[in-house]
Amino acid sequence: MIEELLPAAVVAVEAHGDEAAVDGALYPEEQAVIARAVEKRRREFTAVRVCARRAMEKLGVPPQPVLPGERGAPRWPAGLVGSMTHCEGYCAAVLVRAGELASLGIDAEPHDRLPEGVLSSVALPTEERRLYDLGRSRPDVHWDRLLFSAKESVYKAWFPLTGKWLDFLEADIEIFTEPAAQGKALSGGFRAELLVPGPLVNGRRLDAFDGRWTVRRGLVATAVTVPHH
Structure with missing residues (x-):
């Protein structure tokens, strides 16, 4: 997976x-x-x-x-x-x-709703609005949990590059969906815009991380990779 x-x-x-x-x-x-x-x-x-x-x-x-x-x-x-x-x-x-990648981060979560009150502490208002729209088109996906998982993967990729904490509200994540082929798991990508100064990788300041996600077997999984260039 x-x-x-x-x-x-x-x-x-x-x-x-x-x-x-x-x-x-x-x-x-x-x-x-x-x-x-x-x-x-x-x-x-x-x-x-x-x-x-x-x-x-x-x-x-x-x-x-x-x-x-x-x-x-x-x-x-x-x-x-x-x-x-x-x-x-x-x-x-x-x-x-x-030599292949500067950093990477993965996360897996049960495909279920976040506990009451958690979303408001981890999501920006812009993210909550996007989740609402996603939920209208695909109500079978727990988008709140997917967002949480994506933020976990972003942090895991961020920390080795900076040695610093990244708050949930310091990255604005937009989730993208892809058409699901018959018999294939639902998947897509996401982009995390960093709201604080990003890490330097080979002299280049990063202002965003890109990742991918999938939902299958009762799980949500996300991954972020940071290339050298």
Whole structure:
């Protein structure tokens, strides 16, 4: 699912349902991070790192620990750029060599309405108006959850480039739909206009991030990629 949203150079490994509850071994450094965590957190932490190490193997990189750094962002091996996500019954890790992309971010969420009161805290008035219009044309899609997921992916791509927090209201996201072929999942793209100074990538100031999304198997998935040029 997630690999369809990303360039061919990106390696993606995901697990669905019971696969996401795999009891993969953790490195001692990783075990120390979740020593006092509840069982659900331990299983998610482990499952997504199993995916990450499988992705490393596909790139020919020796498997190694993935420890949380500042604000919980994963610290990847030198020369790699990556992102991880997990939600109930699903997890994924994506990796690419740093020469291919400057940054990337992925997110997956249950395809369901956001809890009451959340949308107003994460969406700009312009975004809420667009969601209303999207909902009129495709009421079968939970556009509020899709917007939330897109903002999560934007942040995950933003943070490694800046080392700074990006508030939900500091990016204005417009979602685009594509005609769904028979038997194919609904998908599309989105553009996030940054409302604060964007990161410098190879001397160029970015003012927007572009991403893609899909809805399938009871999930919403989003991905953002930041090229070097």
